[in-house]
Amino acid sequence: xxxxxxxxxxxxxxxxxxxxxxxxxxxxxxxxxxxxxxxxxxxxxxxxxxxxxxxxxxxxxxxxxxxxxxxxxxxxxxxxxxxxxxxxxxxxxxxxxxxxxxxxxxxxxxxxxxxxxxxxxxxxxxxxxxxxxxxxxxxxxxxxxxxxxxxxxxxxxxxxxxxxxxxxxxxxxxxxxxxxxxxxxxxxxxxxxxxxxxxxxxxxxxxxxxxxxxxxxxxxxxxxxxxxxxxxxxxxxxxxxxxxxxxxxxxxxxxxxxxxxxxxxxxxxxxxxxxxxxxxxxxxxxxxxxxxxxxxxxxxxxxxxxxxxxxxxxxxxxxxxxxxxxxxxxxxxxxxxxxxxxxxxxxxxxxxxxxxxxxxxxxxxxxxxxxxxxxxxxxxxxxxxxxxxxxxxxxxxxxxxxxxxxxxxxxxxxxxxxxxxxxxxxxxxxxxxxxxxxxxxxxxxxxxxxxxxxxxxxxxxxxxxxxxxxxxxxxxxxxxxxxxxxxxxxxxxxxxxxxxxxxxxxxxxxxxxxxxxxxxxxxxxxxxxxxxxxxxxxxxxxxxxxxxxxxxxxxxxxxxxxxxxxxxxxxxxxxxxxxxxxxxxxxxxxxxxxxxxxxxxxxxxxxxxxxxxxxxxxxxxxxxxxxxxxxxxxxxxxxxxxxxxxxxxxxxxxxxxxxxxxxxxxxxxxxxxxxxxxxxxxxxxxxxxxxxxxxxxxxxxxxxxxxxxxxxxxxxxxxxxxxxxxxxxxxxxxxxx
Numbered sequence: 001x002x003x004x005x006x007x008x009x010x011x012x013x014x015x016x017x018x019x020x021x022x023x024x025x026x027x028x029x030x031x032x033x034x035x036x037x038x039x040x041x042x043x044x045x046x047x048x049x050x051x052x053x054x055x056x057x058x059x060x061x062x063x064x065x066x067x068x069x070x071x072x073x074x075x076x077x078x079x080x081x082x083x084x085x086x087x088x089x090x091x092x093x094x095x096x097x098x099x100x101x102x103x104x105x106x107x108x109x110x111x112x113x114x115x116x117x118x119x120x121x122x123x124x125x126x127x128x129x130x131x132x133x134x135x136x137x138x139x140x141x142x143x144x145x146x147x148x149x150x151x152x153x154x155x156x157x158x159x160x161x162x163x164x165x166x167x168x169x170x171x172x173x174x175x176x177x178x179x180x181x182x183x184x185x186x187x188x189x190x191x192x193x194x195x196x197x198x199x200x201x202x203x204x205x206x207x208x209x210x211x212x213x214x215x216x217x218x219x220x221x222x223x224x225x226x227x228x229x230x231x232x233x234x235x236x237x238x239x240x241x242x243x244x245x246x247x248x249x250x251x252x253x254x255x256x257x258x259x260x261x262x263x264x265x266x267x268x269x270x271x272x273x274x275x276x277x278x279x280x281x282x283x284x285x286x287x288x289x290x291x292x293x294x295x296x297x298x299x300x301x302x303x304x305x306x307x308x309x310x311x312x313x314x315x316x317x318x319x320x321x322x323x324x325x326x327x328x329x330x331x332x333x334x335x336x337x338x339x340x341x342x343x344x345x346x347x348x349x350x351x352x353x354x355x356x357x358x359x360x361x362x363x364x365x366x367x368x369x370x371x372x373x374x375x376x377x378x379x380x381x382x383x384x385x386x387x388x389x390x391x392x393x394x395x396x397x398x399x400x401x402x403x404x405x406x407x408x409x410x411x412x413x414x415x416x417x418x419x420x421x422x423x424x425x426x427x428x429x430x431x432x433x434x435x436x437x438x439x440x441x442x443x444x445x446x447x448x449x450x451x452x453x454x455x456x457x458x459x460x461x462x463x464x465x466x467x468x469x470x471x472x473x474x475x476x477x478x479x480x481x482x483x484x485x486x487x488x489x490x491x492x493x494x495x496x497x498x499x500x501x502x503x504x505x506x507x508x509x510x511x512x513x514x515x516x517x518x519x520x521x522x523x524x525x526x527x528x529x530x531x532x533x534x535x536x537x538x539x540x541x542x543x544x545x546x547x548x549x550x551x552x553x554x555x556x557x558x559x560x561x562x563x564x565x566x567x568x569x570x571x572x573x574x575x576x577x578x579x580x581x582x583x584x585x586x587x588x589x590x591x592x593x594x595x596x597x598x599x600x601x602x603x604x605x606x607x608x609x610x611x612x613x614x615x616x617x618x619x620x621x622x623x624x625x626x627x628x629x630x631x632x633x634x635x636x637x638x639x640x641x642x643x644x645x646x647x648x649x650x651x652x653x654x655x656x657x658x659x660x661x662x663x664x665x666x667x668x669x670x671x672x673x674x675x676x677x678x679x680x681x682x683x684x685x686x687x688x689x690x691x692x693x694x695x696x697x698x699x700x701x702x703x704x705x706x707x708x709x710x711x712x713x714x715x716x717x718x719x720x721x722x723x724x725x726x727x728x729x730x731x732x733x734x735x736x737x
Contacts, residue, residue, distance in 0.1 A: 440480035498527030647676030
């Protein structure tokens with residue numbers, strides 16, 4: 001929710017600025033637009049991406065206004081080059097293709113050559129799709145050969161050689177390097193910007209060929225020339241490749257020094273402040289594109305149709321989640337009755353104490369097995385519910401603001417937490433749950449609970465009223481999920497025992513001590529009330545006061561969980577109730593307020609755009625819904641994914657292909673994940689294997705380690721956590737190798 005608000009705020013803030021910028025500027029001539037594109041290029045070369053994008057945007061607007069296809073293509077190329085430098089690969093490709101569309105409308109082979117060459121760069125060096133990149137380079141060569149443009153031919157062939165060298169294919173790249181070395185003296189002055197990378201590529205090739213003295217000489221010459229002509233970008237690449245060469249030779253000290261120089265120059269070129277400013281300008285560019293391409297009338301029609309379809313999907317998913325929860329409550333209720341029956345039999349049949357004891361132990365073992373089984377069976381569909389909800393948000397941006405989808409997502413996550421807490425209530429009692437520190441908004445959390453419980457309120461013709469103290473800071477730090485569990489249990493309980501009435505949720509700032517803000521929460525209803533004789537019992541497990549046949553269904557765990565969760569917050573709950581008048585629950589929790597730490601937590605969520613690693617991941621999973629969710633998560637993180645349904649298929653494909661990591665389900669037909677991993681290790685395959693399972697971690701850790709698995713992730717999981725584990729295991733495997 002926080003990121004959505006920031007984005008909407010930026011759109012509202014930047015949109016009027018965007019309109020004023022264009023409204024107050026006169027329409028420029030071709031010469032003036034050309035001057036702007038040249039200025040944009042100069043700022044980009046100086047790594048001032050904010051100004052470069054801003055000027056390119058103005059140039060594009062004016063080029064479109066005067067309907068000049070050539071200048072439109074050049075402006076799009078300028079924008080794409082900035083995103084290429086910022087490693088925003090998909091955006092760069094988008095704008096390159098936009099530019100190529102306009103370039104194809106005109107007879108300007110030089111411009112087509114330039115854009116195809118740039119697309120070759122991004123696919124070869126950023127996307128690592130060499131085949132696609134080389135095809136673009138070859139198109140570029142066709143245009144430059146057609147125009148007999150020797151300089152462009154030299155530049156493109158240098159890029160091709162560099163692309164092959166970058167992936168270690170020196171034999172394929174050497175003919176292109178040989179061509180450049182042969183013709184460079186003839187065109188040296190015209191392509192002076194290539195002198196640094198040319199020396200670097202010669203150093204790379206002779207280093208591969210084992211001619212270390214030649215390689216060393218070329219690298220040093222490249223560094224000297226890079227410093228002389230102040231070509232920082234190519235100088236940074238040279239230090240990086242020279243570091244690899246020195247490391248291979250065993251000269252670790254100089255290798256480290258060159259790697260440090262590479263990092264220093266890279267940081268100068270791409271500091272975070274520049275990236276942030278460029279991102280703001282980038283939002284304006286995207287807004288411009290939206291305004292040009294969206295047909296508002298058709299969009300509204302499509303959105304209405306999609307909204308109706310998605311509402312049906314959301315309703316179906318919500319009903320499924322509700323049925324899962326009811327099944328859990330019914331199972332726990334039956335189990336509780338079974339426990340009472342066994343205890344009664346033990347009292348009556350005292351003479352059979354030993355036999356009864358054995359039966360009780362057997363029942364306890366069955367309960368443990370039941371808890372393990374129901375835990376797995378509940379987490380598996382919940383993984384699908386949460387995953388598909390996230391997919392809906394990713395694939396249908398128009399639903400981001402939907403309160404129904406927000407309620408579904410909140411309820412699914414709450415349901416997962418509730419399932420875990422009910423199934424592991426012993427862990428709560430033993431204080432094995434650790435509170436988290438997350439940034440959250442009190443008002444947002446309470447209103448999400450209100451929306452999620454609206455259907456319960458409607459069933460009993462109740463109203464929910466929310467009163468939030470305006471003195472409470474916008475963002476606090478604490479365990480918002482546990483707070484939501486407490487409020488959800490108390491409010492749902494109040495709604496069940498109230499008909500044709502009102503439930504009021506109040507949050508007041510009680511006091512402030514240093515950075516701690518003490519928030520006083522109150523849940524008040526005008527329902528049936530609780531007798532004074534029963535008020536001490538309601539916080540015990542499995543106790544339901546005033547329950548009638550087919551009325552007030554539930555496990556009787558809600559208030560017991562509330563009490564134990566509040567103990568984690570070092571807080572207590574109190575109640576005031578009278579029969580026929582209603583009940584009021586009150587408790588106070590201290591949350592931290594620290595704007596600096598809040599910003600730090602939020603900043604830690606930002607995606608690292610500098611990473612260009614692409615992993616090839618094998619997913620072994622028999623559940624089709626979970627396959628879909630896991631594949632979507634992997635593809636969204638710029639990795640490739642191969643799916644197989646069972647262990648036999650996994651063994652077969654691992655004999656043919658290499659993977660960076662294997663994500664292995666445990667509970668599969670034909671052959672389970674443990675046995676599959678053992679057979680993988682017997683074949684000598686050392687690829688990291690990570691168990692991706694709905695079983696509790698402490699139940700399978702010992703067997704997973706003995707089978708040869710490297711780590712365990714429990715479903716449902718956060719994608720960030722998954723890729724932290726994947727990166728960690730791949731790095732360990734590479735270091736070990």
